[in-house]
Amino acid sequence: MYQQGANAYLQTTKVVESPRERESALLMRAAASLQKVKDEWPNSFDDLEQALAFNRKLWSIFMVAVTKEDNPLPQEIRQNIANLGLFVMNQTREMMMEPRAQKLEVLVRLNRQIAAGLRGM
Known part of the structure; x- marks a missing residue:
């Protein structure tokens, strides 16, 4: 019974959630994953x-x-997002070539700030 209610809620959330809210949630999820790796370095x-x-x-x-x-x-906003995306790709490449926990901070901060902007904070 509980599982059916949870599934119904998830389906409703998907319908009600705006694209901006979804993008914000995904950015926060990505930030949380990166933050976890950073916090638990080098075990992560x-x-x-x-x-x-x-x-x-x-x-x-x-x-x-x-x-x-x-x-x-x-x-102008489209160009800014594209530029940020290129920055993220470059940071990711650098992180993969020379992994260091502190390099993750910029990606975490960027995702959180964009997510907050999407939520209107």
Whole structure:
């Protein structure tokens, strides 16, 4: 019975949640994964690749979305998101080439700040 209620709630949440709220939640999830790796370093080294891959995939989706002709965002915002995406890709590459826990801080902070902006905070 409990599981049915939980599933119904999740389905309703998916319908009610706005795209901005979803994007914010995904950015916070990526930030939390990266923060966990950073906090538990070096014991979390095995989780690093998965956390970076999720973050990279998320930002890749954002970058593709802002390059579409039918994207309703103003050109300046689209360009800023694309630039941030390129920055994330470069930071990820550097992290994979020379892993250090403190390098994750910029990715965590960026995701959290963008997520907060999407939530209107």
